[in-house]
Amino acid sequence: MPDPVSPSLVSRRLMLAAAAAAPILGVRAADAAAPFLNTNAPPFYRFKHGTFEITVVSDGPLVLPTLDVVLENAPKADLERILTANRMPTDRWIGPQNVLVVNTGRHLVLIDTGMGDRSKVLGPDNGHLMRNLALAGIDPAAIDVVAITHAHIDHCWGLVDARDRLNFPNARVAIAMSDYEFWTQESLLANPAARDFVLYTRTNLLPVRDRIIPVRDGAEVVPGITAMATAGHTVGHHSYVIESGGRRLVNVGDVLHHHVLLLRHPEWHNIFDSDKAQGAATRRRVLETMSADGTECVLYHFPFPGVGRFVRAGQGFAWIPTPMHEG
Numbered sequence: 296m297p298d299p300v301s302p303s304l305v306s307r308r309l310m311l312a313a314a315a316a317a318p319i320l321g322v323r324a325a326d327a328a329a330p331f332l333n334t335n336a337p338p339f340y341r342f343k344h345g346t347f348e349i350t351v352v353s354d355g356p357l358v359l360p361t362l363d364v365v366l367e368n369a370p371k372a373d374l375e376r377i378l379t380a381n382r383m384p385t386d387r388w389i390g391p392q393n394v395l396v397v398n399t400g401r402h403l404v405l406i407d408t409g410m411g412d413r414s415k416v417l418g419p420d421n422g423h424l425m426r427n428l429a430l431a432g433i434d435p436a437a438i439d440v441v442a443i444t445h446a447h448i449d450h451c452w453g454l455v456d457a458r459d460r461l462n463f464p465n466a467r468v469a470i471a472m473s474d475y476e477f478w479t480q481e482s483l484l485a486n487p488a489a490r491d492f493v494l495y496t497r498t499n500l501l502p503v504r505d506r507i508i509p510v511r512d513g514a515e516v517v518p519g520i521t522a523m524a525t526a527g528h529t530v531g532h533h534s535y536v537i538e539s540g541g542r543r544l545v546n547v548g549d550v551l552h553h554h555v556l557l558l559r560h561p562e563w564h565n566i567f568d569s570d571k572a573q574g575a576a577t578r579r580r581v582l583e584t585m586s587a588d589g590t591e592c593v594l595y596h597f598p599f600p601g602v603g604r605f606v607r608a609g610q611g612f613a614w615i616p617t618p619m620h621e622g
């Protein structure tokens with residue numbers, strides 16, 4: 296006959312057994328500190344577009360110290376009022392960089408390249424495209440075409456690495472020749488304000504001169520992707536219309552770079568527009584056209600992943616992001 300066992304002895308034995316098993320089961324005290332992960336924003340986002348697969352890959356954010364340098368003719372009081380009402384900082388502009396990879400099933404097309412390895416002149420935490428492409432499972436050597444919206448530093452400086460090697464060795468480069476020729480002018484090297492920008496733009500663009508696909512309005516880059524002239528931000532700025540299975544997505548590049556201010560006031564000037572009046576006119580035309588039929592757009596500097604639609608709101612427009620799970 297077994298020895299009688301008291302209830303208190305049973306519970307003590309169970310507690311001892313649980314304590315002994317805890318390390319094996321991975322149980323630990325509830326108040327143990329979890330390590331901080333210190334990871335950045337999501338590096339990529341993938342969705343279907345008709346039969347195409349599109350991946351938005353982040354290059355990391357740009358940070359400019361004040362909005363005064365971004366919006367030239369905006370009354371400061373109006374600017375601060377709108378930013379404050381929308382719970383946004385008034386002392387700096389933070390601009391994501393949403394690079395696009397379009398897999399058409401036949402071609403792999405990269406749209407813009409981020410800041411590259413050369414400079415942190417526009418903030419400390421960018422130039423991450425190559426790392427994030429790897430995280431997204433995209434092989435740079437498999438890119439067939441790099442389509443450039445315009446030749447500003449945050450869009451074309453990722454064509455080469457820090458040792459001037461091509462980051463996309465098998466790709467042709469679609470770009471407007473007007474932008475290529477303007478931003479590689481040797482004479483601009485004598486201008487102290489432009490020197491560094493032009494120097495590294497030449498470092499990135501001159502090596503791809505013999506693999507350029509000249510872009511013009513209405514020209515097909517690859518089947519399913521067509522260029523659309525949207526000049527003003529630069530002389531050769533082009534958007535890219537991506538069409539598959541009856542769906543349409545337009546990458547409008549830097550026609551707008553702020554998801555609140557320039558929708559409320561498309562007439563405000565972006566100080567980085569080469570032709571500010573033309574830039575404002577193009578911005579209004581794009582907003583009116585895209586909002587009229589609800590065309591889905593992707594914006595390079597809008598909050599990640601920068602996919603959504605414009606709608607009319609009062610005298611201006613508003614931005615409605617596409618939920619990320621919508622596909």
Ligand SMILES: [Zn+2]
Nearest residue numbers: 447449549595
């Ligand atoms: Zn830009």
